[in-house]
Amino acid sequence: xxxxxxxxxxxxxxxxxxxxxxxxxxxxxxxxxxxxxxxxxxxxxxxxxxxxxxxxxxxxxxxxxxxxxxxxxxxxxxxxxxxxxxxxxxxxxxxxxxxxxxxxxxxxxxxxxxxxxxxxxxxxxxxxxxxxxxxxxxxxxxxxxxxxxxxxxxxxxxxxxxxxxxxxxxxxxxxxxx
Numbered sequence: 634x635x636x637x638x639x640x641x642x643x644x645x646x647x648x649x650x651x652x653x654x655x656x657x658x659x660x661x662x663x664x665x666x667x668x669x670x671x672x673x674x675x676x677x678x679x680x681x682x683x684x685x686x687x688x689x690x691x692x693x694x695x696x697x698x699x700x701x702x703x704x705x706x707x708x709x710x711x712x713x714x715x716x717x718x719x720x721x722x723x724x725x726x727x728x729x730x731x732x733x734x735x736x737x738x739x740x741x742x743x744x745x746x747x748x749x750x751x752x753x754x755x756x757x758x759x760x761x762x763x764x765x766x767x768x769x770x771x772x773x774x775x776x777x778x779x780x781x782x783x784x785x786x787x788x789x790x791x792x793x794x795x796x797x798x799x800x801x802x803x804x805x806x807x808x809x810x811x
Contacts, residue, residue, distance in 0.1 A: 665797030672792040672799050673703045673756055676744060680763065680785045687784030690720035690770040691745065691752060698722070699754035699800040700741075700773075702730055708800065711755055711773060720771030720782060722755065729775030733759045741773040741782045744800075746789035753789055754800035755782070 679685045697710045700722075711722035720743070733739050740762045744753045755773065763783060771782040793799040 665794070668794045668797050669799065672794070673758070675792045676742060676756060676785060676787055677758060677760075679787050680742060680783060685747070685786045686768055687743070687745065687770055687786065688768040690715065690718065691743070691784065694720075694752050697725075698743075698752060700724060700757065701754070701800055702728055702757045703759065722771065722773045722782060724773055724775030729778070730757060730759050731776040731778045734778045734780055737762055739780050741780055743770065743782060743784040744789070745784060745786050747786040748788065748790075753793070756799070 694713045696713055698713060699708055700711045701708045705728060707728050709724065709726040709728055711724055714721045714723070722741070730739055738761060739757065739759050741755050741757045743755055745751065746753055757773070757780070762781065767783065769781045770784045772779045773782050774780075
């Protein structure tokens with residue numbers, strides 16, 4: 634039987650290559666791509682379950698929250714305010730889907746972590762809105778268009794992977810000014 638002599642350097646390179654190739658930017662990995670599709674889908678599904686739907690606008694939100702249009706990588710912010718008891722949010726920056734807004738499509742969801750009761754941010758969906766009469770808690774405006782805002786409580790850790798988060802950095806703690 635013939636023995637194969639391998640230099641220690643080659644063995645080391647052979648063993649380290651897979652480890653180094655997996656330690657790069659994970660936000661571009663297939664796993665993160667799947668998380669960016671599955672997380673919003675789970676949140677949208679939770680919106681169909683009435684016990685998890687917010688019927689009133691939460692109070693004490695920070696002045697800004699992160700926002701993302703589903704299907705895009707860009708994240709922006711919304712300015713938070715209240716008008717006659719309803720939540721009003723103004724989309725900041727480019728990327729508001731004004732072209733796809735109609736009476737039946739495009740809506741926003743305020744996502745609240747059910748374990749901490751903290752608002753994590755807003756997701757904008759370009760799909761069929763919930764039925765008329767569904768409890769809206771306000772509106773998001775951008776480019777002279779307004780879309781309804783719904784609210785939902787979710788297990789945030791179950792829908793957003795910290796290595797590739799849906800909404801980037803977590804929201805600031807609630808302020809006592811509002």
